[in-house]
């Protein structure tokens with residue numbers, strides 16, 4: 180242990196601790212910008228400078244380790260002046276656009292400028308001039324706003340293993356961009372949106388679809404249907420100052436009705452259906468012993484990663500469409516027939532925690548045979564929060580309402596789809612009954628529950644033992660996929676989700692509330708708990724026991740894996756250029 | 762990215778030998794140097810090829826290639842204008858000369874004019890500091906150049922007038 184003094188207070192911390200962390204122990208929050216607790220230390224912005232005795236220069240506290248008897252000063256008129264100067268320098272060549280900016284009100288730069296007391300702008304620096312790069316349906320790059328903290332570069336390489344971004348050129352011309360400064364659409368970007376999450380400013384934002392949705396809602400000829408992903412209900416409250424982990428299913432349904440949607444359905448229904456189809460696929464593969472392990476396919480970011488980086492493993496991926504796409508397909512076929520509306524007059528909106536879903540809906544192989552897409556617009560949780568606010572709905576005090584029937588009914592197995600390990604657990608519940616032909620005794624597969632990035636487990640079902648693995652964050656996915664490729668271990672089922680913690684940590688979720696940081700494992704944990712609680716409270720917790728799913732098979736799909744099920748609910752993948760380097 | 766172009770066998774062998782070494786990714790700069798020496802610049806196809814052979818992400822390769830002034834990403838012009846920015850030349854106004862070339866040709870240091878005629882690069886000290894500022898155009902040395910000389914020089918080169926000092 181190391182003993183030191185920070186602002187006159189004695190602190191004892193383990194060796195190797197940074198000054199920034201040591202200060203946190205005694206309630207001192209040193210301002211910071213490029214630093215992120217889950218990423219490597221960059222030391223680029225120097226906002227976190229402190230004074231250390233016997234050092235003539237201020238030192239960056241995020242990058243400086245403590246030593247015995249260190250004397251640290253985190254505050255003095257000079258330090259405050261220096262920090263303010265640093266922020267002023269950044270602002271000198273930053274657009275003056277706060278009021279019209281997507282991050283207005285939740286921008287870290289804005290926030291720091293305020294806290295550090297920047298009240299006037301003395302200089303007008305040379306301004307960087309770049310066009311907004313809008314090639315990707317998911318992620319937009321606004322280089323003029325970039326402050327070169329490199330958090331995006333680090334998240335994309337360290338957490339996602341995609342290495343799409345790097346710093347190009349030098350000096351004043353430095354930009355953060357994909358290789359060769361190519362448009363995002365022509366890069367290996369998997370559209371996960373984690374760069375949006377970690378960016379302290381609006382240099383990365385989602386490709387906004389709200390205008391498209393307002394227009395559909397205002398069009399009297401359109402039957403506008405909305406579906407919401409499992410993880411929305413556990414996170415949307417944060418957009419309205421609720422504590423992380425507050426579930427707001429009922430309020431969300433009411434808000435969507437007030438916004439004018441003609442029908443409010445639940446992606447959960449699609450999740451239950453996915454499980455029935457995927458469990459069937461798993462059982463078939465187990466019986467034939469072919470194409471194992473089965474790799475789950477609901478995370479669009481992961482699937483794009485598969486196509487760029489592991490095309491050789493495509494045959495192992497489940498052919499099931501994502502729950503969103505399954506439901507959307509049914510909405511323009513089964514449901515359209517039921518309510519006798521021409522599918523061309525239906526506009527399907529999906530509220531997703533994810534920006535990769537904006538990419539998914541444009542996949543040609545997911546379009547209807549008539550050429551129109553099954554999903555018309557994807558909104559992120561953030562975009563929906565904004566729409567609700569823009570409409571003037573007092574979200575928190577709304578009465579709770581139920582989803583519409585039949586495609587709004589779901590089992591507890593569907594709710595947990597939103598968290599890492601949830602798809603695995605839901606699949607195991609159904610597969611166990613299919614494999615043994617008996618009702619399962621223990622419905623909770625706690626072995627696969629955790630928010631850790633990577634987990635392997637062995638699950639006993641009847642006489643068979645299944646080797647399973649769960650990975651979130653694609654660096655973790657790589658670890659498992661390499662094991663599969665090198666045949667290090669025999670796996671049967673692997674759940675993969677692109678985002679840290681699964682969909683609850685998606686690239687479209689609300690920016691963190693006060694007291695938390697973005698990708699904070701604490702937030703992820705609370706959101707996951709909310710989903711497990713919803714699951715536990717439901718009377719039906721096995722996807723194949725969803726009564727409307729049963730009816731759907733009876734009336735329309737016949738049986739799991741049937742020809743029509745394949746036509747409507749399954750898809751295919753193909754290798755994608757540019758090829759990723761692992 | 763399609764890899765339709767060939768790589769010089771010497772460079773190819775060099776990459777192969779790097780792959781045998783423990784920290785092979787650290788040879789990236791060395792490999793890029795060899796490519797530039799051989800081909801005069803780093804083409805996108807070559808950078809891609811190096812990335813795949815060394816298994817270094819393309820974003821890193823282009824990060825390195827764009828960071829160092831030394832690397833050029835476009836072919837050299839027919840006339841490579843090289844301006845010494847060493848201390849002596851700099852003090853005598855080499856920066857003004859560079860500026861004049863940049864305005865006159867409409868390109869920046871390290872770039873090539875769209876017609877492929879001129880490219881601008883900087884050189885290390887040529888050891889003739891008494892003659893500062895010094896520039897070279899291809900193999901020829903010009904001394905005591907001023908910003909005012911620049912348009913004339915460019916014209917001479919364009920008209921292929923035998924260049925005298």
Ligand code: SF4
Nearest residue numbers: 276277280286380381
């Ligand atoms: S990124 Fe932040 S500081 Fe920059 S314009 Fe937007 S809100 Fe203002």
Ligand code: SF4
Nearest residue numbers: 335368369371372374
């Ligand atoms: S969306 Fe994901 S893959 Fe694409 S640049 Fe951002 S972090 Fe990287």
Ligand code: SF4
Nearest residue numbers: 325326328329331378
């Ligand atoms: S895009 Fe955002 S996260 Fe990336 S370097 Fe710029 S400011 Fe930082």
Ligand code: FES
Nearest residue numbers: 222224225227241
């Ligand atoms: S936060 Fe420490 S240098 Fe940026």
